[in-house]
Amino acid sequence: MIAMSRSTAKTNGGTTSKQPQQQQQQTLHHPYYTSNSGIPSYSSSSTSSSNSSATLASTANENEPGDFLIGYGAFGVIWAVTDPRTSRRVALKKMPNVFQSVVAARRAFREIKMLCTFRHDNILQAVDILQPPSQIDLFNEVYILTELMQIDLHKIIVSQQPLSIDHCKVFLYQILRGLKFLHSAGVIHRDLKPGNLLVNSDCLLKICDFGLARTEELDKTKCMTQEVVTQYYRAPELLLGAHHYSYAIDVWSVGCIFAELLGRRILFQASSPLKQLDLIINLLGSPPLDEIATACDGAKSYIVSKTWRAAKINMLYSLSKNVTHDAAQLLLRMLTWDPRKRITIQQALENNYIHEGRIRYHSCMCRCCFSTPTGRQYTVNLEPVRGFRYDDSDENFCSMRQAKEYMHKLLTEFSQANTVPLRLNHDSPLYKTFATSQVAQAHELPPSPVAWDKL
Template identity: 60%
Template sequence: NTFIGILPCLMAYFSSFLLRSVTDPRDGKRVALKKMPNVFQNLVSCKRVFRELKMLCFFKHDNVLSALDILQPPHIDYFEEIYVVTELMQSDLHKIIVSPQPLSSDHVKVFLYQILRGLKYLHSAGILHRDIKPGNLLVNSNCVLKICDFGLARVEELDESRHMTQEVVTQYYRAPEILMGSRHYSNAIDIWSVGCIFAELLGRRILFQAQSPIQQLDLITDLLGTPSLEAMRTACEGARAHILRGPHKQPSLPVLYTLSSQATHEAVHLLCRMLVFDPSKRISAKDALAHPYLDEGRLRYHTCMCKCCYTTSSGRVYTSDFEPVTNPKFDDGFEKNLTSVRQVKEIIHQFILEQQKGNRVPLCINPQSAAFKSFISSTVAQPSEMPPSPLVWE
């Protein structure tokens, strides 16, 4: 069977990840240290950080990054930043895509399988990631992938009358409903982002690379054609008027076959199910995983890469559930009672202390060490890491 065996290893493109790796003195293992700085500047900021922290402690999935530990906080009067220990990954998918590293069709399939496997888990927990992009998909040289960065993640809002922020998703991977000013959206926005990444893996270039959100929308309609009025039902008036006053466009989906020789009929069929203008008709993570294009990626992952299956002297023992979900869902009810920065600060402080009960010896930062000063200088946010700008229609 040509799909049994190990994928050709990826070369490691470390970049800033080396600057954030540390050694756990308790066992000598290399881990990643994530700093959450200036947590308590305002109520919105500290509620978002608390949500991310609780998510990282909630996740239990091989394709979703989770917290291994949280460093012991100082006295609450000096508590201003949080340090989270996670598994150390060697690179991210963006660095792999722009590198000269060859990517075979097997690489693409096993990466896409893991992205959707992790996303199915997140969506089953009721969580929207809201910033799926190659830079937020961590990769090891053995091709294992984990979804990371939950700073913009939130629980899906089922009440369509409740407005949701549009300041989400990096522009190139932003779904058309957000570009068109929809005040409510679903987990289908994450699937759109995965579709853009899928095309980028096939073609080794960004699919919709525009200079502005309006141009981004124009590039999407160049490919998908002018959407129907029904598909634009949640759009704001300005966005709908922009579409309707332009020339009527016919779909040009066959151009997807020109992405690369790996853009087979099965690949393009699945890609077209993801890149659907109307979010209600976009494929779900669960259904995408059932697409025949991913059969080989599933087999390869569970034959030699996953932790849920194992090999015995009698042969490979496969798990009964290849793409598990979570039960119960992530509960964000704690946010409703958070009314002040001081209150949230005290709750987060107590939450961290409770997480450490019964665990190994707590770790803490030595601010006088040279390594800490080097770490601080290397973790200044870059412009690409800043929250995406909102789209304002006239």
């Protein structure tokens, strides 16, 4: 479904040269077919030179895995495709509604920039970007290539695949490790859930989907949107209408995911935000007013009007036999009403329960440590941080024209950094299906937060 353009192919000397017009657009014809059976074997090869790419383009064979739809959400549609330069399987994300509004454009810009700039083993990375049209007026959609992972954590949880305590620990460790990097860059993910955690058969995990991510708001007097986090993983301060929140909302989401890994079912699964709040009260008990200080007046009145309930912490042990005392205690430190008292990512990483997950990850899964004839050589910094804050100063466009100009510049700069640019292959049998695929409709999205001022 994607093809390469050789107009900027590198010469042997490392410089770029213009190719004759008839060679500028070379299309790779793959015998594409829709396939949902099994998980293909993915190559880990890196980007090759233009000469080897040309060879791959001319020797595509019928045994290659076909393109197929992976999934879709509010901001994009994702397909599994083959990179014609390397024959590597990658994910192609189509973002068709980028310029519906300035807010949508800003979110798309932020996600693409994060995918292109963050470099961490537990965070999904961009592989390439399809070149945008040269004329900005024709620029309406964005196509980005990322690493292709085999499955998401939600599918594993609902499957018959056995999940041991060791699985839970190594998955939880990687989630925390990736989040530590994000938080060190000043970024709140704001949509952590099993479906946004991608996993390979070797248990390597990567955090994805930064469509709702944003930098921490340092000015506590500024209002932040509550239209974030899928309802089941939404922190109580969001459910209670808080106008300002912190990294702690990500920690709550991790707690919900951790409980789901242990129990193989969603911890707080309700049909509406109000019922979601009731489920939290059923487990954690009624909160004192000082622990919901950031709640709006309507939410506080609702809590006060409810019959007081005591916490039922023992319910955690009924999730599964995998819930040990240490697991339950860590869960309770993540699932705390007051975000100020909630455990931080760094504190969670220092918890004894995480230690075995850290050992397993760095003993055989990570790329930061390596084996030698004398034994395993461990890096000094097992959980690296970014070291400097993510710069969002270039997101301040205020018109659609500005949004297109900023986005076009970002995509052009990134795509030109690669050896052989890519374009869509309009001759692919699946191109029409891909071109007409759309994002999730409104009725397919999770419920919005409670409008407390209208109750």
